[in-house]
Amino acid sequence: MEQVWPAKVQSHPLFKGLGDAHRDAMLKAGHLRRYEDGQSVFMYGDPVRSFYLVCEGVVQLFRETPDGHELTAAVCLAGDTLGAHEIFMEKNAHHMVNAVAARASHILEFSADWLRENARKTGAFALNVLALLSKESRVACVEAEHKSSMSAAQQVACFLERMCVLHGYDPHGFSLPYSKTLMASRLGMELETFSRALGTLRDYGIFIQGGHVSFRDLAKLESFSCADCTIAGSCQEHEQLRVALAQE
Amino acid sequence: MEQVWPAKVQSHPLFKGLGDAHRDAMLKAGHLRRYEDGQSVFMYGDPVRSFYLVCEGVVQLFRETPDGHELTAAVCLAGDTLGAHEIFMEKNAHHMVNAVAARASHILEFSADWLRENARKTGAFALNVLALLSKESRVACVEAEHKSSMSAAQQVACFLERMCVLHGYDPHGFSLPYSKTLMASRLGMELETFSRALGTLRDYGIFIQGGHVSFRDLAKLESFSCADCTIAGSCQEHEQLRVALAQE
């Protein structure tokens, strides 16, 4: 049963500082599974059974209001994890969100107990999980703030910039990893608003044609997108973007 | 150095399952400190040194936009913790938020290393911290959703209901633990909007006079506040509120 895990998995921050042998032993407990476009990974209300690590593809996390409106809580790409919150919240929890593949995806799956037990037994792993949740939480918090303080166009700009950096895309030009409809939903705005925002951004140094994005004038762009951001002075993502744009 | 800790501390979920002796040994490392109204606990950019457990009082967490607008990220009351996110995010991190006492408060303080080391060494404690962060994260996520899908009045209603349950107030009548100005800011809306929302809520079974709140018609209230909520069917807080209102 020799299995070669994708680089995204081997070097995942979750396994940092554990040593290769320990990491590989842990990874042995995982099953790599393929989901087709539109296939559900789990649904709202399902009992929580597994912890998931996306190796490739796109997974949409969403909930629905009683009147059928769909709100996406997150979109997971390669390297993102699913299910940790629910697993640690309580024993025998149920999923609070639907997870559906938005294209054919490969997901590495572990049992919920695997996550819980390794966190309990291995201190270093517990700290890695805590770091992971803390980072997610920080992003969620800042984004919530953005909804109150920034215009739709500013939010889109900030989101595109972060997306570029966090997934290592080339800031001079890259393709959106999923549809604009999904991005708009992810940002909590209507598709029309999102579309208009993209138009506005042309005046501020982001060019979008079809699914292709390129950053032209980072100075102008930052002075626009970060004007009303509370962490403008200490935003790691923008720091990295500046570096990435200068280097290439 | 015999110290009697408040009940809120002794029975805090963070120490669940540890045994009284272990818990008390851990608590010995803490210092109880008093902060006056308006006194800062830490400021944005400060190095992260401590983990905080609020024993009494009110602590506002907030950030400021470059143009001076203040956005409050959270308001902590007795039983709430501060600093965990920043501590686990990375070694030698800096605070991403200002923390200021909004009234005279008592806060139990531990070193950041105390939290890190106990999480690393004691599996049960690590799981408790993970549960804590997961729950906070879930709330943050749902609230972000609410901002996109619910009206100001609905958000206020939901917030008041949860506040009542989570702090064990009497649903038939209780006093707001902090000012309306702060609540509005906490909810990411303007004071004027908040004030008008309170007026609207009178039509839906919540009466507010000065700082005094009472729930009258829970059925009507829920059909209003939960109409557009994605977790309406499985909302623990509303479940508890129903029980609390029936019992007393």
Add this chain to the structure above:
DNA sequence: CGACACTTTGAAGACGATCAACGCCGGTGG
């Protein structure tokens, strides 16, 4: 009693949601 912080109320404006129509493109079937 007066000063001040906090809150309410009113009127105007900005922004995003909504409804509607159209353009674009890839696929399917005749």
Add this chain to the structure above:
DNA sequence: CCACCGGCGTTGATCGTCTTCAAAGTGTCG
């Protein structure tokens, strides 16, 4: 090969809600 269709995205017009600016009301504390 072309006509039709459906998914996706854009654009336009209108509407409702929240923000903003302004003023007045309420309460507390010296």
